[in-house]
Amino acid sequence: MAQSRVHGDASLPAGSGRAPSTAHFGTRPLTPPLFNARGVVKHYRLGAVPVPALRGVDLEVGAGEAVALVGPSGSGKTTLLNLLGGLDSPDAGEVLFAGRELGALGEGERTLIRRRQLGFVFQTFNLVPVLSARENVEYPLWIAGVGGAERRRRGDEALAAVGLSERGAHRPDQLSGGERQRVAIARALVHRPLAVLADEPTGNLDSTNGQLVLDLLLRWNAESGAALLIATHDLAVIARLPRAVRMRDGLVVSDVRGAAEPGGAP
Numbered sequence: 029m030a031q032s033r034v035h036g037d038a039s040l041p042a043g044s045g046r047a048p049s050t051a052h053f054g055t056r057p058l059t060p061p062l063f064n065a066r067g068v069v070k071h072y073r074l075g076a077v078p079v080p081a082l083r084g085v086d087l088e089v090g091a092g093e094a095v096a097l098v099g100p101s102g103s104g105k106t107t108l109l110n111l112l113g114g115l116d117s118p119d120a121g122e123v124l125f126a127g128r129e130l131g132a133l134g135e136g137e138r139t140l141i142r143r144r145q146l147g148f149v150f151q152t153f154n155l156v157p158v159l160s161a162r163e164n165v166e167y168p169l170w171i172a173g174v175g176g177a178e179r180r181r182r183g184d185e186a187l188a189a190v191g192l193s194e195r196g197a198h199r200p201d202q203l204s205g206g207e208r209q210r211v212a213i214a215r216a217l218v219h220r221p222l223a224v225l226a227d228e229p230t231g232n233l234d235s236t237n238g239q240l241v242l243d244l245l246l247r248w249n250a251e252s253g254a255a256l257l258i259a260t261h262d263l264a265v266i267a268r269l270p271r272a273v274r275m276r277d278g279l280v281v282s283d284v285r286g287a288a289e290p291g292g293a294p
């Protein structure tokens with residue numbers, strides 16, 4: 029198969045008359061997908077009993093794509109996001125990020141990828157309660173060693189991008205749920221990651237705030253060209269993402285593109 033990836037193949041148009049067995053490789057771009065899960069299996073252990081969470085998942089997500097990861101509770105969405113983000117490792121199969129197999133890297137390198145290239149958004153916001161909104165947003169920059177003046181400038185920019193310039197001094201308990209999630213989004217974007225992984229980001233919000241949060245994530249996806257993966261069972265979210273990957277019982281059961289225009293109206 030290696031010979032099908034020789035120089036020049038990347039420019040072949042789709043359906044260029046190659047035999048089916050090589051056409052896939054012949055038309056595959058030379059840049060690897062941003063995320064690539066291959067045959068991923070994951071069990072959790074509850075006492076002596078292994079609970080299957082993923083039973084052989086293949087998924088490719090390209091740079092800049094916006095994808096909904098959809099499925100009932102317990103279908104494996106959170107587990108898959110954790111594996112794609114290098115927060116956990118599979119029992120079998122492999123997960124590649126920008127062509128690098130996460131399992132082959134040391135924990136230190138995986139940590140650097142998470143800090144520098146990825147942003148995370150959670151259903152329960154996960155802000156640090158004793159820090160102000162501004163300090164929460166600046167936290168990833170602080171960890172990355174970005175100096176004070178630059179940190180404040182970029183923190184301001186990120187707070188402004190989510191419409192919270194006036195709320196920088198507030199602690200999380202002085203903010204509404206929608207505002208907390210907007211702070212969490214600013215924190216996820218402030219270091220300009222290649223992708224944001226969001227796990228049920230609208231799950232604790234009313235529909236108005238849910239739409240606002242989704243607006244911000246989609247606008248950022250369109251403007252920055254970074255990828256967006258949202259695990260959700262919120263129909264209003266699914267309808268606005270251009271690709272929906274459906275999971276059931278630890279498997280991907282469908283993968284539909286073109287269901288919505290990027291950033292399209294609800």
Ligand SMILES: Nc1ncnc2c1ncn2[C@@H]1O[C@H](COP(=O)(O)OP(=O)(O)O)[C@@H](O)[C@H]1O
Pocket residue numbers: 072073074079080081099100101102103104105106107108
């Ligand atoms: N920490 C854990 N310990 C044991 N089982 C778990 C754990 N986390 C998830 N599971 C199980 O793994 C399966 C997939 O869970 P999860 O990835 O959280 O699904 P989803 O996010 O789609 O609700 C479920 O059966 C769930 O009960």
Ligand SMILES: [Mg+2]
Pocket residue numbers: 105106107227259
């Ligand atoms: Mg979940």
